Amino acid sequence: MTWYPVVEAERDGERLAVHRGPGDGPALVLAHGLEDSWHTWRPFVDELGTDLPFTPYALDLPWRAGAxxxxxxxxHPATLLRHALALLPEPPALLVGHSFGANAVLELLAAADRPAPTTPARRVCHRAATWSRRLDGVVLLAPHFRPPDDPVDWRLHDRELARFRAVIGEGLRLRLGERxxxxxPDLVDTMVAKALDRVSPLAFVALLRQFLTTAELGLDAVTVPTLVVTGTLDPALAGARTEALRRAMPVASVHTRxxxxxxxxxxxxxxxTAExxxxxxxxxTPTLA
Incomplete structure (x- = not known):
């Protein structure tokens, strides 16, 4: 199915773009993960089905591959995501994020549902609340979450660095498809190692900073219906992390594959997609039924 570019702009010194897919109806907006691409959503939208009454928009964000x-x-990621949402020709009805993009959505939701701002620094939250009130639902795919009692120490750093490297490798292997x-296997390992060498160390800095602050987001105030989908083999949200997110965000329905x-x-x-x-x-909302 055909996708085409809608708009491209620069905000905070970074390039942002929006691509539209086939469909008609309220906006379904998709935010990709770290070192990924907006293209990753094309097979996902195909699987979701064209019979759903949505117009899909895939965001091209500054944590794309090679950034x-x-x-x-x-x-911050939430600020960049907010800038990208402002480029849309219509407000989002459903917001879907994967991995780093899912956590950017989570940060924006938490900011939007805080009490009214009282300082200039928090006026960003007020603007975020405008579109947040229009959202009918949010889907978070493979987000990460740090339980408040998980100590921030060097073991956590090393664990998250290993997870970061594993996800980059997993993504490359997935893009190789049947090949x-x-x-x-040694050639694939070499390709993964070279891919990791090309990734900026700042990518891990961004990921670690985002992960560390998840415990402080105040997600109990979020009211937008939210579906969280994760997998048992993904340490980003496994075990104690899953239960911690459930406690922190009562509105979320967390499903583990x-x-x-x-x-x-x-x-x-x-x-x-069936979930x-x-x-x-x-x-x-009837239009989403």
Whole structure:
């Protein structure tokens, strides 16, 4: 199915873009993960089905593959996401994020649902609240979350660095498709190592900073219906992290896919999109039924 560019702009010194897919109806907006691409959503939207009454918009964000991450010094993922949402020709009805993009959505939701701002620094939250009130639902795919009692120490740093490297490798292997089964395993490992060498260290800085602050988001104030989908094989939200997110965000329905990894929305696309369709059918807004 054909996708085409809608708009491209620069905000906070970073390039942002919006691409539209086939469909008609309220805006379904998709935010990709770290070192990924807006293209990753095309097979996902195909699997979700064209019979749903949505117009899909995929955001091209400054944590795309090959990014330099200079924005880490001057802004935050939620701010960049808010700028991208402002480029849309219509307000989002459903917001879907994967991995780093899912957590950017989570940060923006938390900011939007805080009490009214009283200082200039928090006026960003007030503007975020404008579109937040229009949202009918949110889907978070493979977000990460730090339980408040998880100590910030060097063991956590090393654990998250290993997770970061594993996800980059998993993403590359997934992009290879069926070729990864025919290529020599040593060659695939070499390709993964070279891919990791090309990733800016600031990408991990951005990920670690985002992960560390999840415990402080104040998600109990979020009122937008939210579906969280994760996999049992993905340490980003496994075990104690899953339960901690459930406690922190009562509005969220957290579903864990058996044998699912960090990219379960692509590897188990039929099952994950079926969950999303059930979530949409249960929303109170008739246009999403």
């Amino acid at each position: 330099r991450y200079g924005w880490v010094y001057r802004t 990864r089964h025919t290529l020599d 058996p044998d699912g990894g960090h990219f379960c929305h692509l590897e188990q696309a039929a099952a994950v 999303i369709r059930r979530f949409l059918a249960a929303l109170p």
